[in-house]
Amino acid sequence: MIIPNKNYGVNEQTEITSKIDKNIEDICVNGFTVLNDCFKESEIEEISKCFDDTKKQFYQMYSYKYLQSLDEHNSIRAPFLIDKTGIFTKLVTNKKLMKLVSGLIRGSFYLNQQNGIINPAGEKYNQGMWHRDLPYQHFTSSTPLGINALYCVDDFTLENGSTFVLPGTHKVTKFPSDMFVKENAKQIIAKSGSYIVLDCMIFHSGGLNKSLHDRRAVNHLFTIPHISKPIDYNINEIPGLVEKKYLKIFSKSKNNAINVKKYFKLKRS
Ligand SMILES: O=C(O)CCC(=O)C(=O)O
Numbered sequence: 001m002i003i004p005n006k007n008y009g010v011n012e013q014t015e016i017t018s019k020i021d022k023n024i025e026d027i028c029v030n031g032f033t034v035l036n037d038c039f040k041e042s043e044i045e046e047i048s049k050c051f052d053d054t055k056k057q058f059y060q061m062y063s064y065k066y067l068q069s070l071d072e073h074n075s076i077r078a079p080f081l082i083d084k085t086g087i088f089t090k091l092v093t094n095k096k097l098m099k100l101v102s103g104l105i106r107g108s109f110y111l112n113q114q115n116g117i118i119n120p121a122g123e124k125y126n127q128g129m130w131h132r133d134l135p136y137q138h139f140t141s142s143t144p145l146g147i148n149a150l151y152c153v154d155d156f157t158l159e160n161g162s163t164f165v166l167p168g169t170h171k172v173t174k175f176p177s178d179m180f181v182k183e184n185a186k187q188i189i190a191k192s193g194s195y196i197v198l199d200c201m202i203f204h205s206g207g208l209n210k211s212l213h214d215r216r217a218v219n220h221l222f223t224i225p226h227i228s229k230p231i232d233y234n235i236n237e238i239p240g241l242v243e244k245k246y247l248k249i250f251s252k253s254k255n256n257a258i259n260v261k262k263y264f265k266l267k268r269s
Pocket of ligand 1: 163
């Protein structure tokens with residue numbers, strides 16, 4: 001394939017001056033990108049171990065049977081509220097990721113959710129269906145309402161059911177036709193230690209894991225403060241250490257005054 005390298009009638013062009021700019025353009029146009037090399041090898045191993053430890057604790061807290069009855073047995077809800085090592089908070093505040101998200105959402109954003117995701121070997125799971133991460137919403141926006149960052153605990157491969165996307169659907173209100181899905185679905189491959197980053201309105205789905213091992217991930221949803229979080233935790237409940245400069249990522253309280261007096265006080269701060 002020879003790609004044309006000349007154009008005419010073009011007065012404006014997107015300029016790229018850094019690697020992150022390329023990721024930003026990918027998300028704006030296609031709705032997805034892969035952010036590579038975000039952690040050292042030793043950290044990747046530590047995260048993998050911490051994922052399993054936290055999963056164990058989660059099953060002890062709620063019981064596998066109970067979680068199964070809710071179809072919640074392949075998720076770890078809000079693992080950063082369980083893990084005491086601070087590893088899950090580090091996944092939220094990774095420097096490269098923060099640079100990317102703040103390049104996409106101008107103004108304030110916060111962590112709306114963090115979920116551990118298990119795509120079980122040879123089995124169906126709750127993320128193996130097309131969806132948006134703001135589900136049931138059929139409108140679009142000129143700039144992102146939210147950004148998803150799916151941290152790959154394991155390598156994401158064709159065999160283990162790595163994530164499928166429908167490119168460009170973050171800009172279209174309706175779920176596309178079956179024909180479009182068939183012709184345009186793209187499966188993303190990524191190494192462990194990277195993040196698959198999506199505009200939260202792109203339609204995506206986990207694939208069928210045909211390997212012999214579960215495929216593990218940690219999904220983050222960062223949104224503008226106007227979108228409420230499903231688990232309204234208090235920032236003091238985070239057991240792991242959060243660097244002071246990142247505290248505001250975990251809290252959107254600045255927007256929620258409990259009365260007018262407080263509202264004026266917050267406005268001043
Ligand atoms: O497991 C995957 O590949 C997709 C996860 C997903 O769709 C989600 O967490 O919203």
